[in-house]
Amino acid sequence: MKRKLLRGLAYAVDTVFPTRILAALCSLGFGIDLALQITNASGILAEGSPLAQFTIAMMAWLWITIAWAIYGLARAADWIQQRGGLLAARLFRVAVGCTLAMVVAISIGSWGLNAQIGRFATLDTLLFLVANPLLSTWDHMGSGERRSIVLASIAAPAVIWAFCWLLRNTPQLSRDRSPRDLRASWVLAGIVLMGIWMPIAGDLSAQRSASRIESVRSRLHPLVTLASSSYDLLAHEPIQAKIDPESLIALEASWTVPPNTARPSVIFVAIESLRSDVVGLRHQGKLVAPNLTRLAAEGLTWNRAYAQSTHSDYADVCIVSSLYPLRTQRHHYYRSDDPWPKTLAFDLFKQAGYATAIMSSQNESWGGMDQFLNVPSLDLFFDSARSNLTTYTSARDPGFALERAVGAFHAGSLYDNQTMDRTLQWIDQQLASQTPYFISMNLQSSHFPYELPPGTEEPFQPARMDRDVTFMYHPPEKTPLVRNAYYNAIHNCDKELGRLVEHLREQGVLNDTILVVLGENGEAFHENGSVGHAREPVEPALHVATVIHAPNLIAPATDDYPLEHVDVLPTVMGLLDWPTHPNLQGSDLLSDQRTPLSQRLIFHHVNSGAALGDAVQWAGRWKLVIDRQRHSIQLFDLETDPQESTDVAGEHPVIASVLHDVLTRWYDQQLAYYRFPAYYQKFYPPQPPTLTDQQLQKLNAAG
Known part of the structure; x- marks a missing residue:
């Protein structure tokens, strides 16, 4: 044998x-x-x-x-x-x-x-x-x-x-x-x-x-x-390793919370598809977002606030990480073992003695966001997948519905009132123990198809959406109906925001809380032919509402200075008199040393199944877009053409050329940093590029 x-x-x-x-x-x-x-x-x-x-x-x-x-x-x-x-x-x-x-x-x-x-x-x-x-x-x-x-x-x-x-x-x-x-x-x-x-x-x-x-x-x-x-x-186009190590900060650089500084609680409320124009908007004789409008009147409203991307998995994580979403040429799905350094808001606030939590109505497994967000410094991670509550999935959100149908996800979304119930409960626990807290919230009713809990008030009518209304397309003549459905959903998110504000007021801590409300991305309704989000970096899908309410720290005001999501965390840290951590790519926009408007650049990156491209905005007016699927480059003057209907690159070749160089430099250094271990094993991520004196002279002469 x-x-x-x-x-x-x-x-x-x-x-x-x-x-x-x-x-x-x-x-x-x-x-x-x-x-x-x-x-x-x-x-x-x-x-x-x-x-x-x-x-x-x-x-x-x-x-x-x-x-x-x-x-x-x-x-x-x-x-x-x-x-x-x-x-x-x-x-x-x-x-x-x-x-x-x-x-x-x-x-x-x-x-x-x-x-x-x-x-x-x-x-x-x-x-x-x-x-x-x-x-x-x-x-x-x-x-x-x-x-x-x-x-x-x-x-x-x-x-x-x-x-x-x-x-x-x-x-x-x-x-x-x-x-x-x-x-x-x-x-x-x-x-x-x-x-x-x-x-x-x-x-x-x-x-x-x-x-x-x-x-x-x-x-x-x-x-x-x-x-x-x-x-x-x-x-693919080659990645050039052209980052000067002298411009990077070594990982050994230390950061500590200054002693004896105030410790107000901080809440970030990200609302799905929250366009900038809903603040103060009256429709059919009624405010679409009355609670947000009141907060804006009492706080600091950023009129030119922008998401980093048009889709959630790339936009959401920027808010608590202050990192740009561009990491790889392919669509990047986050993994818990990604080797790149990150310092999330939870890490910073935990070091200062805060309790930390995520309270989200969405399934944070989308795009692997939970793998990015679930760090040891997070005390509570509450989302639909971890809530043990009944969730819903809409067949009219085909991408997510398919992932659920094939078993990739085991939970849909929560209704926002479920998320707010758990949030208020957790806040009371921290108040009882006299522990300051940091919460990152996410409300989802305003995600297409704008489904609401049974019996929810829907003041804007008619709002019935036929089967030919989809996530990324609907007939132009049906836009008023789709807008009404969207406004109803935003109104419901705003109602839950009102519950949060009223609860903080009843507990006597509203004025002692830094409350940031912002759109995670925008939503398009046939502006220049674009519908929904998760598409090209067009204005309505990027331009979002952003309000910082902190009466004890900020007087009511509006600010036209351009803000991007990576700036939110450093700006709040500035309110607390904390230095910016070297692992953050944003900046404190309330600092006396913020970049002059004439030199201000903000960057966007999109990589979804529907679009692949990048954009840079200069001085809150000029926007250059590189569409990497169509191999096109366009320049828009947002001051005279906010709908981005006319490409003016031919009329302003110098502006187009300079912004193309700046955007290419940002794109190259982002990819190089995340590609080569010699960078990310030794240094924090690069700061976004700035205009050279020569480039600024060219732009000022041309603009």
């Missing part, structure tokens, strides 16, 4: 591999790779089925391929020796041996990098290290990278010798194999691999599929990452 088993094993080895020596060596390589993956607690195998099965199958197929590649190179060396002589064959073997040894060394180094950041080295990372040796010195490397470099250096001579020996002796050690043997073994393994891969790539959940594909690309094996990143260099 034992002899039959051994014969069967030998037959299997001879069927799959060209020689038993190569079978032994490649099986050893497979075993080492598998052991490294198994011992990595946060590795790709930890994600379970089907990625675990695909990872094992892919590594097996990869090592079978390596065995046949070595065999083919050995046969080529033998052919060269027969026709070109022994010297030519030796030179060929040494060249191939050195090349393969370099691949092994890179793989060992890549495993070391994986131990540091959970990802393997990409091709452009290797090119970056060669081109920027000062940023890849021994002192700047992690312990895992140092160990891997030492190991690779020691192993290199032995590896070169081993490959040269294999190339010289493999043809003599191999059994007679036909091309049919090669195709049968290699293709069969490939078919098995593809059978496992198809359910991953063809997953109906776009979010789940994209996340798994990215894991395969960056965390399965060093050679897979090198191959996929090589394709990226051909398929």
Whole structure:
């Protein structure tokens, strides 16, 4: 029985591999790779089925391929020796041996990098290290990278010798194999691999599929990452590593809460699709948002406030992180093991002794936002997925409905009154313990299709939306009906905001609370043909309401200075007399040192299934938009054309050129920072670019 088993094993080895020596060596390589993956607690195998099965199958197929590649190179060396002589064959073997040894060394180094950041080295990372040796010195490397470099250096001579020996002796050690043997073994393994891969790539959940594909690309094996990143260099515009390290702040920079400063509670209320023009808006003789309008009259209203993006997963997290959403060329789904530094509002307020909470009506799993937001400094994370309450999902929100239908999400959305009930309860608990608190809220009634709890007041009529009204399109003649439905939803969000304000007033703490109400993104109603949000960076989808109510700290006023979401957290920190943390990319807009309006730049990035592009605004007037799907560049004068109906790039070529250069610089440095470990392992994110004196002179002369 034992002899039959051994014969069967030998037959299997001879069927799959060209020689038993190569079978032994490649099986050893497979075993080492598998052991490294198994011992990595946060590795790709930890994600379970089907990625675990695909990872094992892919590594097996990869090592079978390596065995046949070595065999083919050995046969080529033998052919060269027969026709070109022994010297030519030796030179060929040494060249191939050195090349393969370099691949092994890179793989060992890549495993070391994986131990540091959970990802393997990409091709452009290797090119970056060669081109920027000062940023890849021994002192700047992690312990895992140092160990891997030492190991690779020691192993290199032995590896070169081993490959040269294999190339010289493999043809003599191999059994007679036909091309049919090669195709049968290699293709069969490939078919098995593809059978496992198809359910991953063809997953109906776009979010789940994209996340798994990215894991395969960056965390399965060093050679897979090198191959996929090589394709990226051909398929996408190259990322230039042009950030001057002198302009960055080292991660070692310290930040502390100043002693003996006031500790008022702080509440951020983000309302879905809250356009700027709803503040003070009367429709059909009634205020659409009466409570927000009263807060605006008592607080500071920013007339030119802008979301960072037109879709929630990129816009929401900017508010509490003060980080721009542009990280990768592909749509980025956040992961808990993303290697980049972040310092969220919860981290800062917790350090000051605050209780911290998220109170959200939406499922924060959308886009992986919960993976970004759920940090140790967060005391309570309350959203639809964690509430244990009944949720709803609308079939008219097709993207989210599909994710739920295929099991990617296990909860829909909460009605906003459910979220507010839990919020008021938690506030009372903190007031009873005399603990200051920070809350990040999110209200969702105003998300299309604007569904409200049964029995909710709907003052604006008619508001019935037919089936031809969808998330991103409705016939222009039906815009009044859709607007009415939207206003009803905003009115309901405002009612819940009123409950919060009244509760704080009854508890006697309203004036001692910093209350920030803002739109997470906007909503378009056929302005220049655009409908809904999550599309191009058009004005109605970006221009949002923003009010800071803090009577003890700010006098009632309006401000026309342009604000972007990354500025909200630093501005509130300024109200508390806290310095801005170096991990924040926004600035304190109430500071005496804020950038003059003539030099003010704000940036936007969109990457959804419907749009891919960027925009920059200068001085609250000029806006340049790069549409990366249509490969177009447009310039708009928002002062005379707030609907963005006329491209004036041809009339103002100097302004278009300068803003294009600025936007390209911002785009390049964002991608470079998040692409190259030499930046994000040592430094905080770059501050947004500013206008040079020469650029400012050109703009002033042209504008």
